[in-house]
Amino acid sequence: MAGGAGHPPRYKAGMAEPTPQTEAETPREAFDEGHLSRGFVSDVATRLERGDDEAVRAMVAPLRPADIAELFALVPENDRGPLAVAIGEALDADVMAELADYVREDVLAAMSVGAVAEMVMQLDTDDAVAIIEDLEDDEAREVLDALAPEDRADIVAALNYPEESAGRLMQRELVAVPEAVTVGDVIEQVRVTIDPATDFWEIFVIDTERRPVGTMRLSWLLTTPPEVAVADVMQREQTLIPVDMDQEEVALLFQKYALISAAVVDGGGRLVGVITVDDVVHIIQEEAGEDALKLSGAGDGDINEPILETYKTRSRWLIANLGTAMVSSSVITMFEPTIEKLVVLAALTPIVASVGGNAGTQTMAVAVRALATNQLTESNTQRTIWREIRVAMLNGGTIAALVGIGTAVIFGNPVLGLVIAAAVLFNIMVAGLAGVMVPVALERWGADPAVASSVFVTMMTDTLGFLSFLGLATMVGVANLS
Known part of the structure; x- marks a missing residue:
């Protein structure tokens, strides 16, 4: 799958670089203390009622993915479907990854199976699984059938793990190299085999049975002479996360050891995925709020919940x-x-x-x-x-x-x-x-x-x-x- 939603856009060689987008391009009156203003949201809703999709697209165009996701949460529930249709291509994988659960369900309901499948292929495994979970069983099967065999296999494998486990949280997109190669070999392998849309912070070193034996940071890769063996510069001490570990325990490990990423291993100790800190930040946030809400008996505490x-x-x-x-x-x-x-x-x-x-x-x-x-x-x-x-x-x-x-x-x-x-x-x-x-x-x-x-x-x-x-x-x- 292509790289992660929620990250800046990435471009392959030969593509024209777009003009960098900054918040200054968005009308200042659209924001109120960092959030979309009431007037802006009201204007969007009014234009949706009039069927003026072109005006809606123009208003949404300067917004960042997180702002578009916020707009979906702020408009009335019955406007979310029309808004999804109106903004067209602006509703991309980055926006979908930012949507709250109940809001995402409303948006998915307005999308065709083909559009959902195309979006799922752009997402990391963990974000793709979150979308598939929100679909009805028959729709989920249709979306899975529309995916490439490799992508479908990754998602089905992730869905087989328990909910809120490391298996559901991990991404399968990672860089792993054997211990016997040199730094120059690794750089060449990354250039040739890794999709430019894949984000990674560490390179995992594995043995012949795909068991992790160490890690190598990108900074080491860029500053080490190419003829040096990976075995001589890698860090052998690492934190391995069992695939069935609860996501709350995963978050505690990231906090305790200040991790940026960590390898996920199956029962046989083989490397099956990676968890990155951006995913864990969301988990920490969710778990902290979840405990507070449970103490009061308020359920999920989502104001978009039916x-x-x-x-x-x-x-x-x-x-x-x-x-x-x-x-x-x-x-x-x-x-x-x-x-x-x-x-x-x-x-x-x-x-x-x-x-x-x-x-x-x-x-x-x-x-x-x-x-x-x-x-x-x-x-x-x-x-x-x-x-x-x-x-x-x-x-x-x-x-x-x-x-x-x-x-x-x-x-x-x-x-x-x-x-x-x-x-x-x-x-x-x-x-x-x-x-x-x-x-x-x-x-x-x-x-x-x-x-x-x-x-x-x-x-x-x-x-x-x-x-x-x-x-x-x-x-x-x-x-x-x-």
């Missing part, structure tokens, strides 16, 4: 929260006689639960992020739990003192102040412990801590907050609190 799908995702989460809230509320009914004798307890009870819930959310967010970035492992779990307990003790002591003094002053009752202070201290301690232990336990059991932690931590802080405050109040006696 309303029905968003409803299904969020309603399941809210129903689960309703169930845990009923467990917490049942604790209050247990102490109904105490509350009836001293109504002020009903006003103070939510404070205990709320403060504990917020403390638990803070700890849980830190724990989930630490698990996602491999900062929290089995070797330091106990130390982390003890750390959060100490933080909870400090926070609990401070908040308990403030709540206790405030309650005693406002209601003129020091005993009531001591009761709520003790309950707040206890609940914040519970929150600190649960905020770490629940995500860790879920992760150890193979569940995603970002998805379920919030439900369990909230239930624990609410239930134990109500139980501690109303239980202490009952033990002390309503007469002493009145």
